[in-house]
Amino acid sequence: MNAIGIDELRGLAMLPPTASGHSPFAEPCLLLRLGGTAERRLADWLRQLPCPVIGIGEADAPLAASCDVVVQNEQEAQPLLAGVRRSPVAATVLVQLLRASESLPVADALTMESLAYATLQGGAEFRRWLEGRPAPPVPPAETGPAVLLAREADTLRLTLNRPARRNSMSVEMRDALVEALQLALADDDIRRVRIDGAGKCFSTGGELDEFGTAPDPATAHAVRSLTVPGRLLAACADRAEARVHGACIGSGIEFPAFAGRIVAAPDAWFQLPELQFGLIPGAGGCVSLPRRIGRQRTACMVLGGKRIDARTAKDWGLVDAIESSR
Template identity: 30%
Template sequence: MWETIEVTKREHYAIVTLNRPDALNALSTQMAKDIIAVMDELSKDIDVWAVVLSGAGERAFCVGADLKERKSMTKDEMIRQRELFCDAFEAVVRFPKPIVAMVNGFAMGGGFEFALCCDMIVAAEEAFLGLPEVGLGIIPGGGGTQNLPRIIGKNKAKELIYTGRKISGQTAFEWGIANKVAPRGQLMEATADLIREITKNAPLALQQAKRCVDLGVEVDLTAGMALEAEAYNRCLYSKDRDEGLKAFNEKRKPNYQGR
């Protein structure tokens, strides 16, 4: 269905795989188009409550922009591609459902930024993550200068951005960039465990909780509390809320429907 992406659906979640392993899953023009289309489709799929974003093969999650593709592009073409890339990053960061990056190998430049656009990161111990853009005369352009400081603070973020240094999956975990770390052979299991822990909960509540956290950190506390109250009321009048309360009283597992 998509040229550069594979989508595999499991119970209540989908695995979105960047599928250009021969190019280390580098971000091409077509991949950006595919990411935008996939995120839009999955946002509307009521059977998908969460998403795992991964990279094909064992070597790389995504090594950033496909510089070979850019070699033959004019400046105008690069500018248009850049606008498309921004839309692709925006499609991930604004995805309304929980999305977890499963970083199996190199996540460099835009690849690292795609992971940072997700809600959480599960990294292989063997993975390497970095933002090397300043060494190419540019800066991170997929939210790296914005998302990374929000996760680890300004000084640590500046250290990684100014030096272009790569860090391991283990270091990413120790710095608070990755939520979990595992040997590569156990990475899928570790990620699936986290996703199952998430998707046992009510999907509408997950979406509203994500909305509150993502928007709330950008506003003052009073506005954030108002946002939370509005989101709470949306959940309160849902069928899932009724089911959750009924299941609790009946001491059974709830059967959520996302309504």
């Protein structure tokens, strides 16, 4: 895939974006060399292109703001291109969602994310992953509530409590979080909500053996509209703190990113791997992360699937502090 310059872009922009040859079914990505001068119509054209746009150059260059990701050179673009090629439809849905939802209220953006996620659940890329994955291992038995609740004066502490399963976000844990956060919103005497995780990591994300178990995508969307914990956490964000450590994968960062403050342990690391499943972040990450690190860095994490460490997360604004104790 060759990068084009501004002059070549002007030629392409003589056509409607949908007729440019760039789409999940043809050329699934546009590489653009940034530099020179550019008119507004090119920026508008890029934002309508039905595929990811990766800019190569400086972040303050003309048209950089209209790209979905900006990297310094073509070498840095290669992992992103690999992700796009693997799941071109999911990559297109991701960038279209991020473009359209960045200025929406959180509740409306979450509805858009859920609809987009449901669409991909019915798609060929997700079906291919489901059919090709090995049988999931039998999860270890664990007892006690999936989320521990402790009330200390005006503070409600929520602890993810499936350490043997690395606190994977099962339906059981999701429902427990929803119930706990409903309590926090209903009780005016709760002034602080603190969320952490038991065991070696905060959470490795969605329980993979539950993927694809909804009866159909429409029902899955309807259920998500009622049961996404991030929606409730966003509603009490000004009094919520998440303390994360170890692996924070998928919903393991999508959910806590709604908190007003995130404190990471030095060993914390973060990753959004959903594209390899033919999906996009569906636990609120297309809403919570852009509001912390911006649309382009969110797209970069999803398209490339690369993990970032606590220091990078702090530099980006994904977490607010790094502290050794939990």
